[in-house]
Amino acid sequence: MELTFEPLKNDLLLRAARGETVERPPCWIMRQGNDALPSSSKDQDMNTQEQPPDILRRHRATAGRYLPEYHEAKGNRDFFACCRDPEVASTLTLQPIERFAGLLDAAIIFSDILVVPQALGMTVEMRPDDGQYEKVLAKSVDVAAELDYVYKAITLTRKKLAGRVPLIGFCGAPWTLFCYMVEGGGTKLFMQSKRWIYRHPEESKKLLQKIAEVCVEYLALQVKAGAQLVMVFDSWAGELGPEAFKEFSEPYLAYISANLPKKLAEMNLERVPMTVFPKGAWHALDSVIDIGYDVVGLDWLQDPADAVKIRGDRRITFQGNADPGVLYGTHEAMTKAVEVMVKGFGGGKKGWIANLGHGITPGVNPEDLRFYLSEIHRLAGN
Numbered sequence: 001m002e003l004t005f006e007p008l009k010n011d012l013l014l015r016a017a018r019g020e021t022v023e024r025p026p027c028w029i030m031r032q033g034n035d036a037l038p039s040s041s042k043d044q045d046m047n048t049q050e051q052p053p054d055i056l057r058r059h060r061a062t063a064g065r066y067l068p069e070y071h072e073a074k075g076n077r078d079f080f081a082c083c084r085d086p087e088v089a090s091t092l093t094l095q096p097i098e099r100f101a102g103l104l105d106a107a108i109i110f111s112d113i114l115v116v117p118q119a120l121g122m123t124v125e126m127r128p129d130d131g132q133y134e135k136v137l138a139k140s141v142d143v144a145a146e147l148d149y150v151y152k153a154i155t156l157t158r159k160k161l162a163g164r165v166p167l168i169g170f171c172g173a174p175w176t177l178f179c180y181m182v183e184g185g186g187t188k189l190f191m192q193s194k195r196w197i198y199r200h201p202e203e204s205k206k207l208l209q210k211i212a213e214v215c216v217e218y219l220a221l222q223v224k225a226g227a228q229l230v231m232v233f234d235s236w237a238g239e240l241g242p243e244a245f246k247e248f249s250e251p252y253l254a255y256i257s258a259n260l261p262k263k264l265a266e267m268n269l270e271r272v273p274m275t276v277f278p279k280g281a282w283h284a285l286d287s288v289i290d291i292g293y294d295v296v297g298l299d300w301l302q303d304p305a306d307a308v309k310i311r312g313d314r315r316i317t318f319q320g321n322a323d324p325g326v327l328y329g330t331h332e333a334m335t336k337a338v339e340v341m342v343k344g345f346g347g348g349k350k351g352w353i354a355n356l357g358h359g360i361t362p363g364v365n366p367e368d369l370r371f372y373l374s375e376i377h378r379l380a381g382n
Contacts, residue, residue, distance in 0.1 A: 003155060003226060006163040013106045013166050016353050017229060017273035017294045019315045024381035025348035026105035027373055028168070031359030032096040033110050067366055069095050083111050089153035093167075094160055099366065103373040106165050106229070109154050109222075113172030113233055114180060116214055119146035122181050136181075137210055143217040150218075151225035158226035169227030171218050173234030173278070174211040174252035178204070181211075190239050197248050204248060212252040219256070220263040223272050231275040231297075232256055238280015238299075245284050250291060253278070257292030275319060279358060289316045300324070300357030304344025311351075318345060321357040322372075327364045331371055338375040348380035 008014075012026035073091045074082055082088045092110040120136050144151075158167055172180075179193045180186070187193075197204045219230045237249055253276055261271045277297030278288055288296055289311060298307055298320035307318055322337040345352035354376045360369065 003158075003224075005158045005226060008166060008228070009163045010105055010165050013353065014228060014273060016350075017275070017317055019294070019317055019351065021350045023349070024377065025345075025352045025354045027354040027376050028104050028106040028108065029096070029356055029360055029369065029373075030108075032104065033093045033108060067095055067099065069099070080112070083115065083153075084149045086149055086152035086156050089149075090156040090160060093153070093157045097161070097165060100370060100373060103370065103377065104165065106168055107157065107161060108168040108170065108231075109150070109157060109227070111150055111153070111170070113170070113177065113235070115147055115150060116171060116177055116211065116218060117181050119143065119218075120181075120211075120214065137206055141214055143214060144221055147218060147221070151221055154222055154225040154227055166228040167226060168229050168231055169219060169222030169225075170231040170233060171215045173232050173237070173249065173276070174208045174215065174256075175240070175249035176234050176236045177211050177215075178208055178248075179236045179239070181207070190236070193236075193239070197244065201247075208248065208252045209255070212255045215256055216259045216263050219260055220267060220269070223264060223269055224267060227272065229273045229275065230260070231277065231295075232293075234276065234278040234281070236280075237278035237284075238282075240281070242283045245278075245281055246287070249278070249281070250284065250287065253288070253293075254291040277319070286310050289314055295319050295353060297321075297355070298357065302357075304341055308344065308346060308351075317351050317353060319353040319355050321355065324356045324358050324361045327356075327360065327368050327372060331368075334368070334372045335375050335379075338372070338379050341376075342380045354380065 012022055012024070013028070016022050016026050070092060073088060073095070077085070077088065082092060089110040093107050097104055097107050119141055121139060122136070154167065154169060161167060179190060182192045182196050183190065215232070222230060232253060234249060234253065237245060240249055257274055257276070260274065264271055273294040274292070275295035275297060276288065276291075276293040278284060279297075279299045280301070281288070282302050285296070285302070285307060293316075295317045296319070298304070298318055300321055300323035302321060304318070304321060311318070322341060326334055326337045341354065342348055348354065
């Protein structure tokens with residue numbers, strides 16, 4: 001049965017993502033409703049009966065949340081317990097929309113990219129010569145059942161939003177999820193990931209393809225549940241050089257963009273705008289523009305004006321891209337950062353979704369974020 005929701009009152013994000021001219025650039029912030037990564041070690045001491053697998057615990061080793069109301073809603077639950085509780089996840093998704101009413105043009109569901117490795121059965125790092133690798137490749141994942149809590153949270157949130165702003169669903173990119181799976185958690189050196197791709201390239205590609213197929217189904221089910229735009233986070237894209245990116249990341253990003261619309265059509269669902277965020281892969285911007293996404297996220301290392309030159313007359317919208325660290329700065333510094341974006345992206349009436357160049361970071365004062373958002377409205381809304 002097709003779900004019904006109230007009509008969307010603010011469709012700026014969707015129009016901008018489709019490349020339409022808008023009255024002002026839509027604005028939202030990565031991690032606006034999630035923890036300001038990384039999360040708190042004290043989470044791991046709470047609710048021990050609901051501890052996530054080891055790979056997920058190590059992903060969230062230390063802490064910082066930027067909204068005080070987050071703690072009240074979270075209670076004594078650990079991070080992934082919040083993700084698995086649709087009511088709590090929905091509440092946390094809506095908190096920034098309510099606090100910054102009129103300043104944010106989208107909500108993003110409270111979840112985590114690592115729910116996909118969890119659904120694939122990953123608990124520890126794996127190697128190409130161990131039994132777990134073959135089990136993951138052979139596993140028939142019931143994406144609908146394994147991640148049902150995400151879909152329930154999306155549907156509940158759409159109903160609570162009552163058309164105020166669109167809701168974004170998301171997943172991690174195959175390369176980024178591959179890294180977490182073979183490393184067994186977060187890493188600074190990516191030793192196992194590099195060992196895999198340079199010693200075992202074919203095994204790596206089989207695992208990347210498996211992840212990509214799961215991502216397509218996962219995103220399609222998010223759309224079925226109510227997501228109105230979906231985003232693919234390739235957080236570790238910058239760990240690959242130009243040639244390695246073209247071999248081990250870009251083809252699997254392209255697989256998602258090509259096959260998600262087909263999957264939606266099979267499910268009698270309309271296509272939704274798609275965003276890809278290949279963080280750090282500035283060298284690949286020219287080719288990423290052509291792999292089928294509507295929006296390409298830019299990190300703060302990419303000059304907006306240079307990105308616009310690379311884009312040329314191709315119909316793509318950019319998202320970003322101020323340094324998240326500017327929110328620790330003075331109001332003058334924030335204003336300057338916004339001015340650089342507005343000028344670089346050509347004023348903001350077409351081809352730009354305002355954001356940061358990555359997620360909001362620990363210790364940011366919510367009122368400083370309010371100022372940053374207000375400056376975007378002031379400087380790009382004329």
